[in-house]
Amino acid sequence: MNLTYQKRVPLLMLLDSIIVLFSIYVGYFILHPYSDFYTSKLLLVSSIILLISHHLFAIIYRLYNKVWEYASVGELVTIAKAVTFSIATAAIAQAVGVGTIYGRVLLITWMLHILLIGGSRFSWRMYRDQYIKSNQEKRRTLIVGAGSAGTAVARQLLHNNDVDLKPVAFVDDDIKKYKLEIYGISVCGDIEHIPEIVRKEKIQDIIIAIPSLSKVEIRRIYEICAKTDVKIKIMPMIEDIMTGKVSVNAIRNVEVEDLLGRDPVELDISSITESITGATVLVTGAGGSIGSEICRQICKFSPKRLILLGHGEFSIYNIDMELRNQYGNKIDVIPVIADVQERARIFEVMEEYLPDVVYHTAAHKHVPLMEYNPREAVKNNIFGTKNVADAAETFRVNTFVLVSTDKAVNPPNVMGATKRIAEMIIQNLAKESNTKFVAVRFGNVLGSRGSVIPLFKKQIEDGGPVTVTHPDMTRYFMTIPEASRLVIQAGTLARGGEVFVLDMGDPVKISDLAKNLITLSGYTIEEIGIEYNGIRPGEKMYEELLNENEIQEKQIFPKIHIGKAEPLGKTELFTLISSLKDMTIDELKETIISVANNKEITKLQIAE
Template identity: 70%
Template sequence: MSYKKRVPLLIVLDSLIVLTAIFIGYYVLHPYMNVYTMPMLWISAITLLCSHHLFASVYRLYQKAWEYASVGELKAIVKAVTFSIALTAIVQLVGYQNVYVRVLGITWMLHVILIGGSRFSWRVLRDHFIAPNPNKEKTLIVGAGSAGTMVARQLLKSNEADLYPVAFVDDDENKQKLQIYGVEVKGNSSDIPRIVEQCKISHIVIAIPSLSKQEMKNIYDGCAKTKAKTKIIPMIEDLMTGKVSVSQIRDVEVEDLLGREPIELDMNSISDKLTGKTVLVTGAGGSIGSEICRQISRFSPSKLLLLGHGENSIYTIDMELRKKYSNEFEIIPIIADIQDRNRIFDIMAQYKPDVVYHAAAHKHVPLMEYNPTEAVKNNIFGTRNVAEAADAMGVKNFVLISTDKAVNPPNIMGSTKRFAEMIIQNLAKESKTKFVAVRFGNVLGSRGSVIPLFKKQIQAGGPITVTHPDITRYFMTIPEASRLVIQAGALARGGEVFVLDMGEPVKIVDLAKNLITLSGYSVEEIGIEYSGLRPGEKMYEELLNDNEVQKEQVFPKIFIGKAEPMEKNELYSVIGTLPDMDAVELKETLVGIANTKFSEKKILVGSM
């Protein structure tokens, strides 16, 4: 029933109940106390009628969806009735110097029973006599806690939702066989395959926001044994505060199954470095660079400089940040190529940033094998330009985004990133700028990573191509990588190579299988083919050499490496000869030097 029809109907119904109740109360007590006069009775009735509608409006009794009524709605009825009775008692006291408590008491009771009954009958009718929309998908909710019950309630309430809850599962034995909003808890998480088949479930919603990544993976493994589509709810805080609705239940992503817990930041130390400061991010339009910009924005810098070579990507992140933060700090998009040394020095001189995050780089391993001179120009000379400009202009902190591929690199990309590390390590020894590098593994969802490639292959009907059945990689999410970079900048003393404890490496073939099932297919339907290792590719990757590892963490999940660079004069001498080399000479020189173990002497850094 529409709002315009429902409100007049409820007003008429309540009016009849209010007028009837006070007269019933009067005639119940009339044989025992003949004290009411008809004028007084009618004045009391009219007062009660007017005050009821007043307080019904205050407590929005006519705006509630009574087919979903619960304790909250009952409280609203009791408050409205109580205050209307109290106002009537005041009128009796003022007009007749007496309050007829027993009549008003009976009236109060009749009001609560009749008004409450009229409302809750709508819910009884809906729950027990109205069948759910046959077009809605039968849904199993994993978790019968506060989040799960909220999901069930909102799915039952929403006419727009495509899902209809028919069962819960929960590992709490005390909840077994209970009914929540008419939906039964039919078992625990190990019973998911049985319940899905028994109830002909087509969708599963995992509604436990407090799950660890490993617990999430364990539950998803059970869901993956069924043909039901698995989804997950947003954070419970976002649901409760209204930032998102239950209709924004999303698909489970590979990131949810990594089995790694996100790093917690030291917000105070980061705020000291970023709040009210001028911050420059190179490669600001890229996957990592743009996320670094989003994370930095939370700390309210005075200026955020978005530097990139591609105007479309810079335009995109510029518009995104302006929409959210245009009134909080100045956002300046800068189109520039880090290979243009004069341009980079001019930018540094003009804006004099306090902090620089250098995320601009060529990162695609096989592509750089075919284009080694471009890798050298961007990753080595570009990094040198930005780092030396930062040194010359007195930048306080400089953070280089590096990679696990810089460890024992057999390829051009990894070797050029190791050279970039050595450039900033040497600068750190003599500069007032605190230069640091941050190494991490592959980033899920970044441009050029395996996830977008696998998704395209699945959309095309398969097969997914994996280079080797045993190839492994370290993985992390884009926000996690960006938070590490920002935290490393706050920890910097100068010369460090920071490394995240990335947990256990993941088999690429397992990643492919998970993505296939997450997309609603079976591995047999899509298929997996092995194409062989690509140029420059390793079977496994390391974050540090054995001689580079320091066992102590300087921050939860963050280590400092002790990779010693080539001496500056030798390094710059080699770099000076690179433009004159052909592709074969370039690779031989870069890989050879990048894999050389220099002095075992530890880099001198400040006390952590």
């Protein structure tokens, strides 16, 4: 029964009026055999005064505005205050009117008020909880974690009639909580007992409600939960709750990012603030997955001006509108449509805005596509990088950060080779320039455009099969926000010429990734199927972040290493780059891969 405010207030006032009159008359008749001081006139006057004062204090304390199906101790205290003050008002009236206070009658009246008014409100909550809600079909839910977050989720589910989840059990690794009850829900065991509890309690959904979990712990719990056939959900990460992006009750499905992403690198906020706050920052490829996220992260540090440079009109429009809507006039956001391959245009933009920091993310990154289009990879990744880097040096940019890739290590393919040569360009420029040139390498980015996860999700939506190149192929993975934060942090660590590399933990099998995505989508491996279709042109079975000659164990920052990658000499390198335009496709591929792998370059001999 859902009454409007206009209807429920008169009903509650009528109910309270009956309770007030009933209470004082019951109090009188309980004591009547032992006292004869109450006359009918006094009883009537006391009743009217009590009735008026009760409604007055009920309005003051907003008793008629409470949503009583969520009533708790706080509401009971409010009732006690309103009743106490109304009884006190009646006592004062008696003292003034007849010169005495009939305390025993008022005390009984006070107790009956508390009992009946409180009981009427709480009985409605009990009725809703026990009968209305219990008659609705809700999914039996197990909550992993009986801490503050887990209990908050349980309370929200119990009180929210619009959610089709009903918490029936907790699990927690704290043995002191075992067999205790929270909101009437028992802690049935620890995490290892989840499959057993699911069978015993006929669980249909599991909610992982420990927002402070590390990625390793999430994977462990998920693997245990995955032994059952129930749906698995999770609370948001603690950093999203702390920053106010989501509430503690924003339950969502477990995503592959929860299982494969790494624990985020903690940033040196002060150094980033010092380099970005109040500065002019330019981001190339600002409409791409990494570029747009770098822009979002940069805006948190309040730059004076942010230049969004990109070739794709629609993607630049999207990130431009997003940042304008979020930051308004706080940051001067300037969209620039330009192609990094057009040297004159890049110099024109750099001269006009004179940025303090440049993040160069514009690149072709798809390995098989670049095998078929090597000239485009060279034009964008090599010439484009040289254009932006030369312009940055010419107009005295303070810091230039190149976004690179683990595919630049021992590359057998065009894309990786062009990115390694791009690293060599900025390493050579760093030797003689006042601009601090650095590169940042990281692995595959979860969910970026052209990455494997969106492809797998589409294949699952279409009913399968999911196509994997080889059962043993492995890759490193990181999230888009983590990659972007690393790029920004690298800019503050730059001294010039470094190739920064993130310690990315253990690589992940692509076949395991496919299996996880299938089960997370609510299907079995058998229903969707996995098809192995062979390694594509230019692909490696596994990726490396540093080759054996580059490995340097010492970390310059938590989880960040500096590689010892040595570039080709400046004269030789720039001569090579100039000659690339005149090479055939086969010569082009052979040359750039040889250079990237530090092999002897026969084509350069003719330039001497």
